[in-house]
Amino acid sequence: MAEDPALRRPQRWAVLAAYTFVLGVSQMLWLNFAPLIGLVKARYGVSEELASALIFVFPLLFVVLSVPAGALIDRRGYRFAVGAGAVLMAASSLVRIADTSFWCLLAGQIGVAIAQPFVSNGISKIVADWFSEEHGAVATGLGTMGMFIGMALGMAATPPLVDATSLRTAMVVFAAITAASAVVFLLVVRPNDQRAAPAASADEARFGPLLADRGLRLLLALSFLGLGVFNGVTTWLEQILAPRGIDAEHAGLVGGAIIVGGILGAVAIPAISDATRRRKPFLILCSAAALATIYPLCTSGDLTTLLVLGALLGFLFLPAYALLLEMSAQIAGLRAAGAATGLLMLAGNAGGVVVVLAMPIIKGSGSDYHPAVLFLTGLLGLLVVFALFAPETFARD
Numbered sequence: 001m002a003e004d005p006a007l008r009r010p011q012r013w014a015v016l017a018a019y020t021f022v023l024g025v026s027q028m029l030w031l032n033f034a035p036l037i038g039l040v041k042a043r044y045g046v047s048e049e050l051a052s053a054l055i056f057v058f059p060l061l062f063v064v065l066s067v068p069a070g071a072l073i074d075r076r077g078y079r080f081a082v083g084a085g086a087v088l089m090a091a092s093s094l095v096r097i098a099d100t101s102f103w104c105l106l107a108g109q110i111g112v113a114i115a116q117p118f119v120s121n122g123i124s125k126i127v128a129d130w131f132s133e134e135h136g137a138v139a140t141g142l143g144t145m146g147m148f149i150g151m152a153l154g155m156a157a158t159p160p161l162v163d164a165t166s167l168r169t170a171m172v173v174f175a176a177i178t179a180a181s182a183v184v185f186l187l188v189v190r191p192n193d194q195r196a197a198p199a200a201s202a203d204e205a206r207f208g209p210l211l212a213d214r215g216l217r218l219l220l221a222l223s224f225l226g227l228g229v230f231n232g233v234t235t236w237l238e239q240i241l242a243p244r245g246i247d248a249e250h251a252g253l254v255g256g257a258i259i260v261g262g263i264l265g266a267v268a269i270p271a272i273s274d275a276t277r278r279r280k281p282f283l284i285l286c287s288a289a290a291l292a293t294i295y296p297l298c299t300s301g302d303l304t305t306l307l308v309l310g311a312l313l314g315f316l317f318l319p320a321y322a323l324l325l326e327m328s329a330q331i332a333g334l335r336a337a338g339a340a341t342g343l344l345m346l347a348g349n350a351g352g353v354v355v356v357l358a359m360p361i362i363k364g365s366g367s368d369y370h371p372a373v374l375f376l377t378g379l380l381g382l383l384v385v386f387a388l389f390a391p392e393t394f395a396r397d
Contacts, residue, residue, distance in 0.1 A: 012130040018188035019126050020143050022086045022181040024150030026119045029093060029112045030058045031154030032174060033105075035252075036162065043167075044102035051102075054109045059231070059356075061113040062120075062349040069117035070342020074335065078122040078129070079189055081338075085118030086182035093175040099168045117345065120147075124329035124341040129192045133330065133394065134274055141270030141322040148263045148318065152256065210340055215391035216331050219324055220347040222283070222390065225383045226320055228351030229290065229376050233298070234258070235356045240369040244301035253303075254310045261314025269319035270326070279330075280392040283323050287387040289316035291380040298373040321348075330393040355379070 033040060033054040040051040073081040092111025098104035123143045131139040161170045210216055233240075238251040246254070273282045290313060297309040324344060332340035359372040 012192075015126065015130055015189050016139055016142060018185050019082065019122065020146035022082070022089075022185045023119055023123065023143060024146035024153075025178050025181040026085075026089060026112070026116045027147050027150030028154040028157075029089065029109075029174065029178065030055070030116065031151055032158045032170075033109070034155055035159050036167075039162070039167070040102065040105075046102055054106060057106075057110055058113045058116060059349045059352050061110070062117050063346060063353065065114065065117040066121060066342045066346035066349065067339075068342075069121045070339040070345075072118065073122055073125050073338030073342070077191060078125045078338065079191060081118050082122040082126075082189070083182075083186050085115040086185050088112075089115040089119065090175070090179045090182040093171070093178040096171045097168060097175060099171060117342070121338060121341045121345055124325050124337040125334075126189075127326070128329050128334045128337045134277070136329070137270035137273045137279070137322060137326045138267065140326045141266040141319060144318075144322045144325070145263050145266040148259050148266060152259045152263070155252075155259075156256065210332055210336060210343060213331055215393070216328060216340065216343070218386055218390050219328050219331070220343060222287075222320075222383060222386050223324055223344045223348040224351035224354075225379050225386070226287075226290075226317075226324070226351070227348030228355035229294070229379050229383070230318070231352030232355040232359050232372075232376055233294070236359055236369060236372070239367075240298050240373065241301075241306070243368050244299065246301065246303065246306065250303055250306075254297075254306045257307045257310035258314040258318075261311035261316075262318030263314075265315035265317075265319040266322055269316070270322045273323060277394050278392065279323055279327050279394050280387075280390055283320055283327070283390055284384070284387045286317050286320035286323065287380065287384045289313070290320075291377070291384055293317075294380055295373060295377050298369070298376070327390070327393040331391070 033051075037048065037051045037055075040046065040054065041048055044051075069081065069085075089112050092108045092115065094108075095111060096105055096108035123140060127136055127139045127143070158170060161173060165173075234255055237255050238248050241251045241254065269282055269286070273279055293309050293313045293316075297306065297313060300306050300309065325341060328340040328344045329337040355376075359369065359375065362375050363369050363372045
């Protein structure tokens with residue numbers, strides 16, 4: 001089948017790059033404070049729970065706002081919704097500069113957290129508008145690669161920047177980057193005027209018809225389980241590995257290996273999926289690879305083995321997110337792609353909240369997270385079963 005000329009316009013790569021920039025920045029701002037919890041506690045005299053609110057406010061607000069964000073994207077367009085999110089994110093990053101008060105930092109983080117669903121949920125709509133089905137997965141993979149790069153920068157760049165300058169200077173630097181991403185997005189990103197679908201009507205913006213689709217419901221379950229396990233592992237990795245003789249610094253390296261593997265896999269696996277015109281086999285592969293690697297990753301005490309397993313888990317597991325986004329958009333169609341993405345991200349963030357909170361409860365009063373690791377393994381076994389029943393969404397000639 002000949003590709004629609006409207007989907008081969010060269011500016012599609014500039015649009016994707018500008019969106020990926022602002023998407024990566026949203027992840028960077030989320031995780032700026034993840035490695036600074038100790039500093040925040042000491043500087044502002046707050047409890048660990050309150051300091052952690054700088055991070056945990058994001059998945060909580062994402063659960064609340066993901067569906068409204070998806071509906072807005074479908075009804076008003078991704079340039080309006082994502083652009084508004086980018087502007088709010090830039091304004092909120094300025095609030096964080098007032099570092100004399102913990103509450104200013106928290107207010108800034110809440111503002112960024114409100115903006116994040118409007119930024120993140122635009123990915124499927126932009127890809128569907130500018131890229132053909134034959135390039136949809138790799139384009140989505142490039143977008144999710146930006147997410148992982150932003151996560152890595154938020155975790156890795158913030159502590160040395162704070163150490164070399166000050167917390168306020170670091171916040172100024174991140175605010176400047178955020179403002180630049182918003183300006184670039186507003187200048188570069190436009191709907192594909194040769195193809196863009198009309199805005200969804202009020203009836204089309206409803207989520208009932210989407211939820212009536214069995215295939216989409218399976219993808220939502222996969223998102224809940226997959227992102228739940230990912231958030232559980234990354235949140236509690238230091239505590240999981242501590243009984244195996246792995247200190248916090250080395251646990252951070254393992255976490256970094258997972259993200260680096262995910263950055264590479266987010267492009268490689270979707271590209272192969274596009275080339276072979278198949279989605280489902282690669283979704284099953286990603287799920288099975290996670291099941292095979294999670295238990296040895298969480299029980300080994302050898303750093304080299306952990307780094308290899310972490311990179312392998314990231315490379316083979318994290319691309320499943322791009323596949324799920326593309327598959328959900330293919331089921332929903334261009335007009336409702338924002339709503340489908342909103343539902344998918346709602347399910348994933350809800351899974352993250354549930355699994356992160358459940359793991360220490362399942363662990364019990366001891367320090368060994370082995371019962372929680374078995375819980376994660378069981379969730380991944382269920383993930384594989386659901387992947388086997390997922391629909392093949394790539395249209396056949």
